[in-house]
Amino acid sequence: MPAEEHTGSYYAATRTDRTAYPPLDGEEETEVCIVGGGFTGVACALTLIERGHRVTLLEQHRISWGASGRNGGQLIHGLGGTKQLGRFLSEDKIRALHYRGNDIIKGRIEKYQIQCDLKAGFIEVAFKQSQMDGLVEDYEEHREWNLDEHLRLVDRDELKSLLGTDVYIGGMINDLDGHLHPLNLCAGEARAAAGLGASIHEQTEVIDIVHGDKVRVVTRQGAVIADKVLLAGNAYQHLELKKLSGLVFPAGSFIIATEPLPDDVTDRINPTDLAVCDLNNVLDYYRLSADKRLLFGGRCNYSGKVPTSIEDSMVPRMLKVYPELEGKRIDYAWGGNIGIVVNRVPCMGRVTDNIFYSMGYSGHGVAPTHIAAEIVADAMDGATDVLQAYENISHFRIPFGQWFGNQIVALGMLYYRLLDEL
Numbered sequence: 001m002p003a004e005e006h007t008g009s010y011y012a013a014t015r016t017d018r019t020a021y022p023p024l025d026g027e028e029e030t031e032v033c034i035v036g037g038g039f040t041g042v043a044c045a046l047t048l049i050e051r052g053h054r055v056t057l058l059e060q061h062r063i064s065w066g067a068s069g070r071n072g073g074q075l076i077h078g079l080g081g082t083k084q085l086g087r088f089l090s091e092d093k094i095r096a097l098h099y100r101g102n103d104i105i106k107g108r109i110e111k112y113q114i115q116c117d118l119k120a121g122f123i124e125v126a127f128k129q130s131q132m133d134g135l136v137e138d139y140e141e142h143r144e145w146n147l148d149e150h151l152r153l154v155d156r157d158e159l160k161s162l163l164g165t166d167v168y169i170g171g172m173i174n175d176l177d178g179h180l181h182p183l184n185l186c187a188g189e190a191r192a193a194a195g196l197g198a199s200i201h202e203q204t205e206v207i208d209i210v211h212g213d214k215v216r217v218v219t220r221q222g223a224v225i226a227d228k229v230l231l232a233g234n235a236y237q238h239l240e241l242k243k244l245s246g247l248v249f250p251a252g253s254f255i256i257a258t259e260p261l262p263d264d265v266t267d268r269i270n271p272t273d274l275a276v277c278d279l280n281n282v283l284d285y286y287r288l289s290a291d292k293r294l295l296f297g298g299r300c301n302y303s304g305k306v307p308t309s310i311e312d313s314m315v316p317r318m319l320k321v322y323p324e325l326e327g328k329r330i331d332y333a334w335g336g337n338i339g340i341v342v343n344r345v346p347c348m349g350r351v352t353d354n355i356f357y358s359m360g361y362s363g364h365g366v367a368p369t370h371i372a373a374e375i376v377a378d379a380m381d382g383a384t385d386v387l388q389a390y391e392n393i394s395h396f397r398i399p400f401g402q403w404f405g406n407q408i409v410a411l412g413m414l415y416y417r418l419l420d421e422l
């Protein structure tokens with residue numbers, strides 16, 4: 001596949017780090033070779049290099065070219081699957097996972113002085129009582145963890161003053177979550193890893209993996225010989241198909257960015273600068289950027305195809321929430337692939353003793369990728385308990401290849417979309 005530059009997103013247009021890492025040419029030996037330069041790969045590279053390992057990271061396009069550089073920028077705690085871990089891990093160990101991604105990210109932003117517009121404050125919003133009941137349950141769980149002081153349930157009236165819309169019946173604010181510029185975060189973590197000695201190569205597609213005590217990671221112009229490998233290609237990954245095909249399916253999610261909005265509008269639609277996510281299965285998410293655009297995203301497409309006009313398919317969704325934005329210019333429209341897993345539990349594990357993988361965060365990945373990257377780094381260092389627990393969770397594997405899988409996922413999502421309407 002020919003190497004591509006960043007997609008035409010708001011994030012690519014406002015990225016602060018324009019470092020270009022050289023393609024791999026020839027052979028390189030390393031301890032850990034990571035395939036994929038999104039959050040999973042970059043976060044793991046940084047964790048490992050901080051621990052003194054030698055790391056080579058290979059990205060077929062640009063660092064953060066995939067979902068990590070295109071997403072809604074909503075920093076939301078948690079990692080899928082923790083509810084199923086009870087049989088394999090202690091309560092304390094599971095509890096430590098919930099906010100680990102937020103802590104890693106906030107720690108790195110401070111340690112490496114990464115300018116990525118981090119803002120505290122996230123609100124989940126409900127359309128119906130069953131969704132509100134779910135929020136109350138979540139609140140109670142946080143009370144058990146002694147974190148309820150960071151949460152606040154809000155009713156319809158208060159929501160109207162917070163978000164300037166009456167389409168929701170209530171919601172819950174969490175000030176440990178928030179939002180950020182994901183491409184600048186990922187590029188900043190890559191720069192930090194490179195500064196500590198990681199060897200990073202962009203425009204370097206991995207085309208084969210040859211197993212052995214020393215793994216040979218074959219690229220178009222060379223190879224990396226490594227003791228251990230992490231496959232971190234998520235929805236874009238096509239390696240090790242014998243073990244990994246049929247587990248994760250690409251689904252398109254799309255975002256529009258309006259022109260910068262005047263203060264009187266932002267004061268009405270989001271005066272406290274919250275990241276917003278609704279609770280539908282086929283959900284909308286939105287927030288203001290640092291320069292006061294509304295970045296409005298949603299999932300439109302589970303068949304893996306891009307709509308003819310992202311703007312035309314997203315603007316009506318935005319106007320349902322904010323009719324007053326009718327006529328505002330749309331400056332950017334883009335999409336990316338999220339990796340959907342049928343049971344919504346990320347696929348983490350090992351192809352062989354020294355080839356690891358982590359993928360399939362099902363639409364929620366800024367914080368989860370950082371948790372998963374640390375779980376993999378720990379396993380590479382010999383602490384395999386959490387990775388092992390995730391390996392124990394069984395995944396439904398859709399047979400007959402990618403096309404058939406995408407049709408199944410599309411059908412499943414149609415079912416969930418109907419549930420949203422009830």
Ligand SMILES: Cc1cc2nc3c(=O)[nH]c(=O)nc-3n(C[C@H](O)[C@H](O)[C@H](O)COP(=O)(O)OP(=O)(O)OC[C@H]3O[C@@H](n4cnc5c(N)ncnc54)[C@H](O)[C@@H]3O)c2cc1C
Binds near residue numbers: 065336
């Ligand atoms: C539009 C959109 C909005 C989203 N919004 C949010 C949000 O607001 N909050 C949230 O938490 N999550 C969100 N997500 C999900 C989140 O972005 C992802 O879960 C997360 O970024 C996945 O990171 P990753 O590193 O695993 O994968 P990616 O970022 O997709 O990176 C994988 C990389 O691997 C590379 N690669 C693949 N195969 C090879 C190969 N053979 N050789 C070399 N390189 C290879 C790809 O080029 C790519 O750069 C969103 C996703 C999208 C698409």
